[in-house]
Amino acid sequence: MDTHYINEVLKGNTHAFGYLIRTYQNKTFGIAISIVKNDEDAKDVVQESFITAYASLSSFRNDAKFSTWLYRIVVNKALQFLKRQKRKEEVSQEIAITENDKTAYNSALEQLNHQDLKLLVKKVLSEIPPREALILQLFYLENQQISEIQTITDFTKANIKVLLHRGRKSFYKKLKKDNITKPY
Missing domain, CATH: 1.10.1740.10 (RNA polymerase sigma factor, region 2, helix turn helix motif)
Known part of the structure; x- marks a missing residue:
């Protein structure tokens, strides 16, 4: 089309x-x-x-x-x-995405209702580092595959995985800090 x-x-x-x-x-x-x-x-x-x-x-x-x-x-x-705007960006190091990170992230999201989730996601994305927010936005909200994200951002596959890992952690820490999730 x-x-x-x-x-x-x-x-x-x-x-x-x-x-x-x-x-x-x-x-x-x-x-x-x-x-x-x-x-x-x-x-x-x-x-x-x-x-x-x-x-x-x-x-x-x-x-x-x-x-x-x-x-x-x-x-x-x-x-x-x-x-x-002369903002400094963080340098990435290669980190493996662990299954625990995915589980904690997904578990926290499942506890919220859909409407609250939209508002919360927008708020949290505005408060975490830009590159992490971008990768989370593309991966989870735009349903882009890592190869597509690589094309869109020109980041390496390893860098995208690092940013996904860090983004999940930042997202979860922000949720936990604001007492939005139940303590584990």
């Missing part, structure tokens, strides 16, 4: 790009907010990303999904924003 609208835009039908914006605006905003942590900044990142995507649409190759290509632009724009 995206291919049809992309071809229409390339033929000069600028209104066809509206479909792509409507289709991906919420997901791109979710990715941007997970990195920049501020609604207004995330809106700016998304807007810049769509402008870049529109201007670069002719360079889009159909060897990847449009969403992957667009998410990559959003991630790059968000990271550029962070650099402009």
